[in-house]
Amino acid sequence: MADAFKGNAVVGQSGGPTGVINASLVGVIEECRKHPEIGTLYGAVHAVAGMVKDDFIDLGKLSTETLETVAASPSSALGSSRDKPDAEYCRKIIEVFKKRKIRYFFYIGGNDSANTAHILNTVADETGYDIRSFHVPKTVDNDLLVTDHCPGYGTAAKFVACALMGDDLDNRALPGVKVDVIMGRHAGFLTAASALGKVREDDGPHLVYVPERPVSMDKFMSDVEGVYQKLGRCVIAVSEGICDSDRKTWAEKLAENAERDAHGNVQLSGTGALADFLAGQIKGKLKIKRVRADTFGYLQRSFAGLQSAVDVDEARRCGREAVKLATKHDNGSVAIKRTGNGKDYAVELFRTELKNVAEKTKSMPVEFINGADNGVTDAFVKYAMPLVGGLPKTEYLGTRPKV
Amino acid sequence: MADAFKGNAVVGQSGGPTGVINASLVGVIEECRKHPEIGTLYGAVHAVAGMVKDDFIDLGKLSTETLETVAASPSSALGSSRDKPDAEYCRKIIEVFKKRKIRYFFYIGGNDSANTAHILNTVADETGYDIRSFHVPKTVDNDLLVTDHCPGYGTAAKFVACALMGDDLDNRALPGVKVDVIMGRHAGFLTAASALGKVREDDGPHLVYVPERPVSMDKFMSDVEGVYQKLGRCVIAVSEGICDSDRKTWAEKLAENAERDAHGNVQLSGTGALADFLAGQIKGKLKIKRVRADTFGYLQRSFAGLQSAVDVDEARRCGREAVKLATKHDNGSVAIKRTGNGKDYAVELFRTELKNVAEKTKSMPVEFINGADNGVTDAFVKYAMPLVGGLPKTEYLGTRPKV
Numbered sequence: 001m002a003d004a005f006k007g008n009a010v011v012g013q014s015g016g017p018t019g020v021i022n023a024s025l026v027g028v029i030e031e032c033r034k035h036p037e038i039g040t041l042y043g044a045v046h047a048v049a050g051m052v053k054d055d056f057i058d059l060g061k062l063s064t065e066t067l068e069t070v071a072a073s074p075s076s077a078l079g080s081s082r083d084k085p086d087a088e089y090c091r092k093i094i095e096v097f098k099k100r101k102i103r104y105f106f107y108i109g110g111n112d113s114a115n116t117a118h119i120l121n122t123v124a125d126e127t128g129y130d131i132r133s134f135h136v137p138k139t140v141d142n143d144l145l146v147t148d149h150c151p152g153y154g155t156a157a158k159f160v161a162c163a164l165m166g167d168d169l170d171n172r173a174l175p176g177v178k179v180d181v182i183m184g185r186h187a188g189f190l191t192a193a194s195a196l197g198k199v200r201e202d203d204g205p206h207l208v209y210v211p212e213r214p215v216s217m218d219k220f221m222s223d224v225e226g227v228y229q230k231l232g233r234c235v236i237a238v239s240e241g242i243c244d245s246d247r248k249t250w251a252e253k254l255a256e257n258a259e260r261d262a263h264g265n266v267q268l269s270g271t272g273a274l275a276d277f278l279a280g281q282i283k284g285k286l287k288i289k290r291v292r293a294d295t296f297g298y299l300q301r302s303f304a305g306l307q308s309a310v311d312v313d314e315a316r317r318c319g320r321e322a323v324k325l326a327t328k329h330d331n332g333s334v335a336i337k338r339t340g341n342g343k344d345y346a347v348e349l350f351r352t353e354l355k356n357v358a359e360k361t362k363s364m365p366v367e368f369i370n371g372a373d374n375g376v377t378d379a380f381v382k383y384a385m386p387l388v389g390g391l392p393k394t395e396y397l398g399t400r401p402k403v
Numbered sequence: 404m405a406d407a408f409k410g411n412a413v414v415g416q417s418g419g420p421t422g423v424i425n426a427s428l429v430g431v432i433e434e435c436r437k438h439p440e441i442g443t444l445y446g447a448v449h450a451v452a453g454m455v456k457d458d459f460i461d462l463g464k465l466s467t468e469t470l471e472t473v474a475a476s477p478s479s480a481l482g483s484s485r486d487k488p489d490a491e492y493c494r495k496i497i498e499v500f501k502k503r504k505i506r507y508f509f510y511i512g513g514n515d516s517a518n519t520a521h522i523l524n525t526v527a528d529e530t531g532y533d534i535r536s537f538h539v540p541k542t543v544d545n546d547l548l549v550t551d552h553c554p555g556y557g558t559a560a561k562f563v564a565c566a567l568m569g570d571d572l573d574n575r576a577l578p579g580v581k582v583d584v585i586m587g588r589h590a591g592f593l594t595a596a597s598a599l600g601k602v603r604e605d606d607g608p609h610l611v612y613v614p615e616r617p618v619s620m621d622k623f624m625s626d627v628e629g630v631y632q633k634l635g636r637c638v639i640a641v642s643e644g645i646c647d648s649d650r651k652t653w654a655e656k657l658a659e660n661a662e663r664d665a666h667g668n669v670q671l672s673g674t675g676a677l678a679d680f681l682a683g684q685i686k687g688k689l690k691i692k693r694v695r696a697d698t699f700g701y702l703q704r705s706f707a708g709l710q711s712a713v714d715v716d717e718a719r720r721c722g723r724e725a726v727k728l729a730t731k732h733d734n735g736s737v738a739i740k741r742t743g744n745g746k747d748y749a750v751e752l753f754r755t756e757l758k759n760v761a762e763k764t765k766s767m768p769v770e771f772i773n774g775a776d777n778g779v780t781d782a783f784v785k786y787a788m789p790l791v792g793g794l795p796k797t798e799y800l801g802t803r804p805k806v
Contacts, residue, residue, distance in 0.1 A: 017576045019569075045801050046576075058806040069798040075572030079801035082577065165707035166422075169478030173420045173449075174485065178701070197707065271682070271696055272675010295675055297697035298581070304568035304600065305795030306709070392708030395472040398448050398482035403461040 004037035005132060005327065007103025010051060011059070012044035013076035013138075014109030014116065018152030019159075019307050020315035021138045024108045025078065026071040027319020028136065029059050035327055038104055047081035047107075048116060051093045056100075071316060074302040085116050090123040098129060106322050108136040111144055114333050115358035121331045132326040135333035135354055136318050140301045142189035143361040146352045147335040151318055154311030154387035156183070156300050157193035160237075161391055163296060165197035168204035168235050172396055175233035176290025177224060177282050180205070181275045183300050185241040185249075188212050188364045190300065192376045193384055194237035197391050202399075204235025211241030211249075212364045213373040217281065223374050225286050240274060240295075250274060271295055308389035314347060321349040333357040345386035407440035408535060408730065410506025413454060414462070415447035416479035416541075417512030417519065421555030422562075422710050423718035424541045427511045428481065429474040430722020431539065432462050438730055441507055450484035450510075451519060454496045459503075474719060477705040488519050493526040501532060509725050511539040514547055517736050518761035524734045535729040538736035538757055539721050543704045545592035546764040549755045550738035554721055557714030557790035559586070559703050560596035563640075564794055566699060568600035571607035571638050575799055578636035579693025580627060580685050583608070584678045586703050588644040591615050591767045593703070595779045596787055597640035600794050605802075607638025614644035614652070615767045616776040620684065626777050628689050643677060643698075653677060711792035717750060724752040736760040748789035 011028045013021050025043075032041045041059045044050040057078075062070075070077050085093065096102075107117045114135040121133035137144050140156035160182055171178045182191040188210020195208055206227040209215055227234040243249045251274050275293035283291045318334045325332055332351040340346040368380035414431045416424050428446075435444045444462045447453040460481075465473075473480050488496065499505070510520045517538040524536035540547050545556035563585055574581045585594040591613020598611055609630040612618055630637040646652045654677045678696035686694045721737045728735055735754040743749040771783035 013576075017573050040806075042806070043800060043803075045805070056806055057800060057803040059800075062800075066798055069796050070800065072795065073572060073797040073799070074569040075799070076576040077572075077798060077800040080576040162707040162709070163702050166477045166705035167701055169476060169480075169707070170420050170701055170705035173416070173479040173483040272679050272698055276675055292701065293675075294700035294702065295698065296702070298570055298573055298695065299566050299697065299699070299702065302569035302573035304565040304572070304797055306565070392475065393472050394476040394707055395469055395480060396476070396478070397446060397460060397462075397465075397473065397480040400446075400460040402448070403443075403445070403459055 006037045008039040008101045009104030010042045010102045011106040012047040013078050014047040014113040017075040017302050018140050019074045019155035020151050020311050022073050022077045023071045023312045023315035024136045024319035026067050027316040028106045031320040031323035043078045046079035048083050048085050049081040054096050087123050090120045094127050104326055105133045108138050110139045114354050118354040118358045133331040134322040134326045136322045141184050141187045143187035145360050145362050146356050148338040151315035154308035158308045158388040159300050160193045161196040164194040171233050171235050177234045177288050179236045179278045179293040181238050181295040184239045188239050191237050191239035195376045205237040206234050207236045207374045209238045209242050211239050214243045214245045216245045310389035325351050409440045411442040411504045412507035413445040413505045414509040415450040416481050416483050417450040417516040420478040420705050421543050422477045422558035423554050423714050425476050425480045426474045426715045426718035427539045427722035429470045430719040431509050434723040434726035446481045449482035451486050451488050452484040457499050490526050493523045497530050507729050508536045511541050513542045517757050521757040521761045536734040537725040537729045539725045544587050544590045546590035548763055548765050549759050551741040554718035557711035561711045561791040562703050563596045564599040567597040574636050574638050580637045580691050582639045582681045582696040584641050584698040587642045589614050591642050594640050594642035598779045608640040609637050610639045610777045612641045612645050614642050617646050617648045619648045713792035728754050
């Protein structure tokens, strides 16, 4: 290993936490330990914000037991940051790297994090300080380019699917209309996952709206009325990024129309506003008495004790792969290629250029959304089902033959 | 068994579903099969609403596999109802019972359901038609009298505890103030369960507000400011039934169009108004930038694949016990007595009078709420911990010693 690239390493976790971003962290840690050319592995406390102010913990001293508990825990164990470093910010980080003899940079995050890795690498080059800069993919939105799917999505999708399975059974028991608002401002993958638990012909969600397909309030109402007239109930999954026919999001329109009273008692721009607004519209316009609405919120990305085993495994492998690649390449982002599906589901990991993943995002492909713009296709289910690593089986009796 | 009380039986599930009300149903079914004096077991589709209009399925034909899947499924597999029968309603039910030769009545639900069992029994007596009327306890609120705790609570408490464990880790990763609004109109048991996953000294929730203790907006703000100044973050669990110093709930004050169900309960669940209001107040008055709020809503009572094993077991035993008791007594409600705690946790079941459980509800005992009215005591944790059947272990690294 005479010509191996030697130095210390740093790892950080950026952006919104997920249920398996810690599995990727553990993947980076365990692989670094296998490579003698990598010295101390520093954990950046609160991502780039920690790097820029020299705030680190030593990840070499963690026991196997601690690592396994970290891998099973939601959220970002090192702390996260929403900072988006520019060249100046990166120059400061490089100064810290020089002082710490850090030559390996591993950054777990979404497209912004890939961009950070890209900028940092460029700045390092300009400074004449050689580093190996690698991005490990993470999102609950599943909106990264190049990769077949993204670690973090499978676990969030499992949460949403289990939530809708339970919620649909609840709606069967006490029929009415139920609206569930699900995370995803631009990509509908997570909202689409609401349909993964459907087994019976009349299982909900009966309507699924994703940001990729604008929908007018008239069409929405007409869809809901149709299902309600047929089934006597209706479960609806709506992306928080749902937009009107003019491409403006419903949430934006609500915020614009928000009339705050003198006491500040009305918060139409809040988290639950879209759900409450839709429930109110359905009650008012369709004259349906029992209408309920929930906004799933942060539980979707950080719920303790609920991971997709497939997602955990892939997240950890992506962390390890980043380290392996960094011993051979200057920079890159880890991506997933699906090599088998269904019962033969399998993946391979590969390296792609940072610029291929940086900044841009992916939307749901056309073939995943139904023709009526209010549901998902079998192609989507085939794509997403292996990622949640199995769903519970449920049974409902109320529709059995009468005696 | 010459003098055994012979006849057919009916079972119904009433009120809001829970994660284990189906386990109680399966308990009733499997025990009925053991008693030759009990003939056909009818499942009432949508509870008393099904009984009054002669809408039944035959529960004798279900396979063991189906029963086990039912027991593992959230929500009420027979369908539920919010109807609150009066004497006239019960007289109609008795007519149906006579036609079907139904002599055993098993009703799984909360205090309203115990009351229904009580009224039905009284009406049957008056009519001269002998029945055995039994109530099987169910609530997520844990607010039934007599019983140590109530089936349904442990599973909902587990959901809330896991949610807060993840949410607190999320808040560590991206610090700020987080408000979580949790079910419970009058009793704070479920909101209190938010604290069960606390392990580290500075783990959230840092503030817990239950309906039993009125709190003014000024005190609330002062509490939040205190925690935020100390920790740089604050996670708050608030019951939907939280009330102001004048004993009016904050939600009531907010709700302009408070919808009331047949029991006169104001519908507080499924609305994000309270959460959004509190977040707005904190942002505005304390000038804290990152403030988020979630309302957990229906996921708390009907999430697929997340049950407390202890709760499932006890719910099923309560179902079986109701049938056993009905072969020996005229009427009653099944209650739980705790006979050991901690590692020696164990329970015994016993019969109590329907009138002891009917209508009234229980609040959190004084010793479960801290002196500052913003948290729970060790006594509460000792009480509630065995009921959730274990919680996941998590690890956070950001607070480790720096290098």
